[in-house]
Amino acid sequence: MTRTKLSILLLAALGCVACGAPQGPHVRFASASPSEIEAAQATGETIWYDFEAGDEVPLEMGLLGVAEAVTDQPIRMVAQRAFSIVVFPDGRTAFSFDGSSLVSAQRVARWSVALGHDAQRGRAAIVLFIGQAQDVPPELR
Numbered sequence: 001m002t003r004t005k006l007s008i009l010l011l012a013a014l015g016c017v018a019c020g021a022p023q024g025p026h027v028r029f030a031s032a033s034p035s036e037i038e039a040a041q042a043t044g045e046t047i048w049y050d051f052e053a054g055d056e057v058p059l060e061m062g063l064l065g066v067a068e069a070v071t072d073q074p075i076r077m078v079a080q081r082a083f084s085i086v087v088f089p090d091g092r093t094a095f096s097f098d099g100s101s102l103v104s105a106q107r108v109a110r111w112s113v114a115l116g117h118d119a120q121r122g123r124a125a126i127v128l129f130i131g132q133a134q135d136v137p138p139e140l141r
Contacts, residue, residue, distance in 0.1 A: 021100050022046040022088070030055035030079075047087045048096070051079040063126065097132055108132065110140040 024046035027036060040047045051057075058074030084096040094102040114125045129140050 021096065021102050022086070024048060026050050026084075028052070028055075029085075030057050044089055046089065049085045049087065051083055051085075053079055053081050055079040095130070103132075110136050112140050 025040040025043055026048040027040045027050065029037075029049040029051055056076055056078050059077035060074050061069075061071045063069040081097075082099075084099065086094045086096055086102055088094075093105045095105060095108050096102055108130055110129045112127045114127070116123055116125075127140065129136055
């Protein structure tokens, strides 16, 4: 390989490493005002919505598809550790657990459904785990 080709390959490799995760504004979601969230969205850039352990935000749950369910009132979501939800301009989302690398939203969620009953009728419960593969509870593996 010629010296010029080797130099080009090294520069390209360094460029890829230096780029890392997409850049864009960071918003501490739990404490952000509506105007701060709107300002970040108006940039048209990738937005990092950051959460710290203990952050609480209202969460509305919805199930769509072969069955439908939507919470009447938001439930309370409490962050158990620091993470970011990264939203791209085209609407795609990813998670970051270290502030630099991204994991596809489809790769960090596991779910399970439990069917049982109470005194009057059958009941269903859905458990959704979001996190890293090594932290998945055994019952969801």
